[in-house]
Amino acid sequence: MGKKVVVTGVPGVGKTTVITGAMDRLAGEGIVYEPINFGTFMFELARKEGMVADRDEMRRLDRDVQKRLQRAAASGIAAISGDANVIIDTHSSVKTPVGYLPGLPEWVLRELMPDVIVLVETDEDQILQRRLGDESRTRDMEGARSIAEHQQFNRAIAAAYAMYTGCTVKIVRNENFLLDRAVEDMVDVLR
Numbered sequence: 001m002g003k004k005v006v007v008t009g010v011p012g013v014g015k016t017t018v019i020t021g022a023m024d025r026l027a028g029e030g031i032v033y034e035p036i037n038f039g040t041f042m043f044e045l046a047r048k049e050g051m052v053a054d055r056d057e058m059r060r061l062d063r064d065v066q067k068r069l070q071r072a073a074a075s076g077i078a079a080i081s082g083d084a085n086v087i088i089d090t091h092s093s094v095k096t097p098v099g100y101l102p103g104l105p106e107w108v109l110r111e112l113m114p115d116v117i118v119l120v121e122t123d124e125d126q127i128l129q130r131r132l133g134d135e136s137r138t139r140d141m142e143g144a145r146s147i148a149e150h151q152q153f154n155r156a157i158a159a160a161y162a163m164y165t166g167c168t169v170k171i172v173r174n175e176n177f178l179l180d181r182a183v184e185d186m187v188d189v190l191r
């Protein structure tokens, strides 16, 4: 049975960067993970249906539409993951205009059944800086306090995910100028 690792973190914390770094490092050891981006699965569907032109528009779609896309993504991912080691790049919770949407509600967890949930975190002021500097994405303009609240909520809801699946919850800090340390911590989870 392959290992299923779910990697989460607020937008801009650098989860995709840490995942890429860890996969490169592991490839050198002959350990292979299939990287799967949950948001991309949702986006392909949403774009086909003409609902959005940009992945960052999805979190403002109607809540029920987001949940339908989420459910479809989860079953699509379960169908392709099989026995491989997979690393799923997603969100513990998504900040929507009507509140935090769980990234892994019960019907998503049942499909994915992760062994580990990783929370990539850093200080809220660093995340704020990174969002301001990222031209490639439409990042929400929120204050440091609001980012801190989101990270806090992500930890709380990850504990609920652990209750449901028995998965472990690992916090990986991705601090400024210390990407190597974050990659090293992620490698330890994946190895």
Ligand code: AMP
Binding pocket: 011, 038, 039, 040, 042, 055, 056, 058, 059, 066, 070, 089, 090, 091, 094, 101, 102, 103, 104
């Ligand atoms: P990302 O590229 O990881 O920032 O994901 C892009 C978008 O996909 C997010 O802003 C969400 O709208 C959506 N998304 C990703 N994962 C989930 C999830 N597990 N549940 C709901 N929406 C998600």
Ligand code: MG
Binding pocket: 015, 016, 089
């Ligand atoms: Mg990303």
